[in-house]
Amino acid sequence: xxxxxxxxxxxxxxxxxxxxxxxxxxxxxxxxxxxxxxxxxxxxxxxxxxxxxxxxxxxxxxxxxxxxxxxxxxxxxxxxxxxxxxxxxxxxxxxxxxxxxxxxxxxxxxxxxxxxxxxxxxxxxxxxxxxxxxxxxxxxxxxxxxxxxxxxxxxxxxxxxxxxxxxxxxxxxxxxxxxxxxxxxxxxxxxxxxxxxxxxxxxxxxxxxxxxxxxxxxxxxxxxxxxxxxxxxxxxxxxxxxxxxxxxxxxxxxxxxxxxxxxxxxxxxxxxxxxxxxxxxxxxxxxxxxxxxxxxxxxxxxxxxxxxxxxxxxxxxxxxxxxxxxxxxxxxxxxxxxxxxxxxxxxxxxxxxxxxxxxxxxxxxxxxxxxxxxxxxxxxxxxxxxxxxxxxxxxxxxxxxxxxxxxxxxxxxxxxxxxxxxxxxxxxxxxxxxxxxxxxxxxxxxxxxxxxxxxxxxxxxxxxxxxxxxxxxxxxxxxxxxxxxxxxxxxxxxxxxxxxxxxxxxxxxxxxxxxxxxxxxxxxxxxxx
Numbered sequence: 001x002x003x004x005x006x007x008x009x010x011x012x013x014x015x016x017x018x019x020x021x022x023x024x025x026x027x028x029x030x031x032x033x034x035x036x037x038x039x040x041x042x043x044x045x046x047x048x049x050x051x052x053x054x055x056x057x058x059x060x061x062x063x064x065x066x067x068x069x070x071x072x073x074x075x076x077x078x079x080x081x082x083x084x085x086x087x088x089x090x091x092x093x094x095x096x097x098x099x100x101x102x103x104x105x106x107x108x109x110x111x112x113x114x115x116x117x118x119x120x121x122x123x124x125x126x127x128x129x130x131x132x133x134x135x136x137x138x139x140x141x142x143x144x145x146x147x148x149x150x151x152x153x154x155x156x157x158x159x160x161x162x163x164x165x166x167x168x169x170x171x172x173x174x175x176x177x178x179x180x181x182x183x184x185x186x187x188x189x190x191x192x193x194x195x196x197x198x199x200x201x202x203x204x205x206x207x208x209x210x211x212x213x214x215x216x217x218x219x220x221x222x223x224x225x226x227x228x229x230x231x232x233x234x235x236x237x238x239x240x241x242x243x244x245x246x247x248x249x250x251x252x253x254x255x256x257x258x259x260x261x262x263x264x265x266x267x268x269x270x271x272x273x274x275x276x277x278x279x280x281x282x283x284x285x286x287x288x289x290x291x292x293x294x295x296x297x298x299x300x301x302x303x304x305x306x307x308x309x310x311x312x313x314x315x316x317x318x319x320x321x322x323x324x325x326x327x328x329x330x331x332x333x334x335x336x337x338x339x340x341x342x343x344x345x346x347x348x349x350x351x352x353x354x355x356x357x358x359x360x361x362x363x364x365x366x367x368x369x370x371x372x373x374x375x376x377x378x379x380x381x382x383x384x385x386x387x388x389x390x391x392x393x394x395x396x397x398x399x400x401x402x403x404x405x406x407x408x409x410x411x412x413x414x415x416x417x418x419x420x421x422x423x424x425x426x427x428x429x430x431x432x433x434x435x436x437x438x439x440x441x442x443x444x445x446x447x448x449x450x451x452x453x454x455x456x457x458x459x460x461x462x463x464x465x466x467x468x469x470x471x472x473x474x475x476x477x478x479x480x481x482x483x484x485x486x487x488x489x490x491x492x493x494x495x496x497x498x499x500x501x502x503x504x505x506x507x508x509x510x511x512x513x514x515x516x517x518x519x520x521x522x523x524x525x526x527x528x529x
Contacts, residue, residue, distance in 0.1 A: 002039050010036075010044050017050050026054035045076040052082055056089025064089050084116045091124035099124065115145045122150055126157035146177065152184050159192030167192055168201075183209075183217050190220065194227035216247070222254050229262025237262065250282070257290050264297030269306075272297055288314070292325045299332025307332050323349075327360050334367025342367055362394050369402025377402055378411075391422070397430040404437025412437050428454070432465045439472025447472060448481070463494035470496070474503045 001008050001016070013036055021029050033051050037043060043051075048071050055064040064086055071078050083102075090099040099121050118141055125134040135154060138146070151174040158167035167189055171181060186209050193202045202224075209216060221244050228236040237259065244251055251259075256279040263272035276294055279286060291314040298307035311329055314321060326349045333342035342364060349356060361384055368377035381399055384391055396415055403412035416434050419426055426434075431454045438447040451469055454461055461469075466489040473481045482504075489496070496504065 002035065007039065007041055010041055010047060013041060014044075014046050014050065017047065021050055021054055024057070026057045029054045030058070045071060045079070045082075048076070049079070049082045049085065052089075053085045056085055056092060059093060061086070061089035061093055061095075080114060080116075084114070084120065087117050088120045091120055094124075094128065096121065096124055096128065096130070115141075115147055115150065118145065119147075119150050119153070123153050126153050129161075131157040131161055131163075143177065146174075146179060148174070148179050148182055148185065151179060152182070152188065155185060156188040159188045159195075162192070162195065164189070164192040164196060164198070180212070181214070183214055183220065186214065187217065187220050187223060191223045191227075194223060197231070216249070218244075218249055218252050218255065221249065221251070222258060225255055226258040226262075229258055230265065232266065234262065234266070251279075251284065253279070253284055253287050253290065256284060257287070257293055260290065260297075261293045264293060264300070267297075267301055269297055269301055269303065286314075286319070288319050288322050288325060291319060292322070292328055295325060295332070296328045299328055299335060302332075302336055304329075304332045304336050304338065320352075321354070323354055323357055323360065326354060327357075327363055330360065331363045331367075334363060334370070337371050339367055339371055339373065358390060358392050358395065361389065362392075362398055365395055365398045365402070369398060369405070372406070374402060374406045374408065391424075393419070393424050393427055393430060396422075396424065397427070397433055400430065400437070401433040404433060404440065407441075409437055409441050409443075425457075426459065428459055428462050428465060431459060431461070432468050435465065436468045436472065439469065439475070442476060444473060444476060444478060444481070461492075463489070463497070466492070466494050467497050467500045470500050471503055474500070 001013065017029050017032060020032070029050060033043065033047060036047075048067050052064040052067045055061065055067065068078060068082070068086065071082070087099045087102055090096075090102060103117055103121060118137055122134040122137050125131070125137070131154065134157065138150060138154060141150075151170060155167045155170050158164070158170065171185065171189060174181060174185075186205055190202055190205055193199075193205070206216075209220075221240055224240045225237055228234070228240065241251065241255075241259075244255075256275060259275045260272045260279075263269070263275060272294060276286065276290065279290070291310055295307045295310050298304070298310070307329055311321065311325065314325075326345060330342045330345050333339070333345065346356060346360065346364065349360075361380070365377055365380060368374070368380065377399060381395070384395070396419060400412045400415050403409070403415065412434065416426065416430070419430075431450065435447045435450055438444070438450065447469060451461065451465070454465070466485060470482055470485045470489065473485065486496075
């Protein structure tokens with residue numbers, strides 16, 4: 001076009017630039033506009049609007065405002081599209097306050113912000129968790145500017161904030177205003193209701209969709225498949241699949257992934273593998289997530305060879321395993337004591353360009369400790385320190401637990417005491433493991449002090465912590481402290497687990513005259529029974 005004589009009109013160039021911008025090649029558009037200007041073709045307001053849009057999408061909203069100044073200097077009047085683009089550009093950079101100020105300024109100079117302007121700001125406010133501010137903006141708008149997209153934005157955000165009842169109120173409001181909900185509206189609400197197990201209301205919304213002739217999307221069915229499966233309602237999952245087929249909606253990869261995951265959660269691996277094969281037969285290509293879910297299911301059931309076979313199959317099919325896949329299979333090898341295979345996989349992972357993360361090393365540390373290879377665990381830990389890897393509290397907790405189980409309390413205590421210098425705060429699991437180690441060595445006073453320090457440091461003991469310290473004191477016949485901790489546990493709403501109950505019953509059977517223990521035992525909700 002630049003070599004044609006005479007040169008085409010700027011309108012022709014604008015059509016081409018718009019098409020390229022829609023394909024998201026924003027830097028290319030910026031370069032081409034420079035070439036067009038150098039060739040002697042003067043840009044018009046639409047060309048400069050395209051340029052503003054591309055700068056905004058390139059996170060250079062400052063350049064966009066320079067172009068706006070140029071538009072005004074050339075005597076052009078910026079249109080509503082340009083002003084909305086600038087508002088969106090600010091929102092994309094998280095500058096919500098500036099976007100609101102710009103919207104107000106636009107109004108003051110005589111350009112009335114439209115539904116796109118407000119909708120853009122509302123969407124960004126919801127994305128950063130400021131739903132109440134978005135609702136405030138909705139309330140300021142004239143009724144004629146309100147639309148289904150704005151209500152969907154608010155409803156979806158409220159559902160994600162777990163304020164489903166409030167979201168349902170907005171559904172009623174939009175219907176009262178004559179704004180018809182669409183499939184996105186219902187999907188958001190169905191997801192929100194499913195999260196709370198409000199099945200009657202889910203059924204009601206489904207019926208309402210059918211009555212309004214709103215066709216459920218594959219995403220609607222995916223929500224139901226995922227939720228019913230996690231609730232163990234596999235009969236309902238089968239019914240949802242049947243309805244999908246009846247309506248001519250083909251399950252997608254996400255649908256099958258949910259189904260496979262739900263079978264794996266219930267350890268029904270034959271059915272999970274059958275669903276995986278059905279997925280392939282139906283022409284729905286498994287993703288890395290599909291393989292990773294099934295590999296995790298096999299590893300959880302200690303069927304590591306089947307998991308390895310799938311791992312090799314995905315590589316042969318050109319699907320590149322990600323760090324989650326590698327971590328899952330490593331964990332499976334560690335679970336069955338095949339540590340050498342786990343480390344071989346680590347080296348293969350690194351050779352393929354996948355970078356191990358904190359969880360990778362945590363899995364290996366845990367595997368070494370549980371397989372009583374404590375020296376190797378310490379060696380790996382020091383290697384991690386030398387490589388300046390970002391060691392987190394999980395890695396330290398695993399190692400502290402391993403050292404306590406190996407009777408190396410001094411090492412465990414040193415690791416625990418160095419946490420503050422590493423900028424790490426012990427969590428409830430870390431405290432519990434350390435208390436267990438102290439009790440095991442008979443250091444009950446030190447265990448009591450650490451238990452008290454937990455609360456002081458803002459870490460509340462959970463039911464594992466209470467059961468751990470009660471078991472430790474029971475094993476050393478410290479009945480008076482046992483009574484105290486049992487009372488505290490009951491007051492906190494926690495109950496004894498099977499191990500605590502068994503030890504306590506054995507103690508009571510050998511101490512029939514200890515009425516204090518017997519009285520308190522009657523107050524405990526023993527899960528074993």
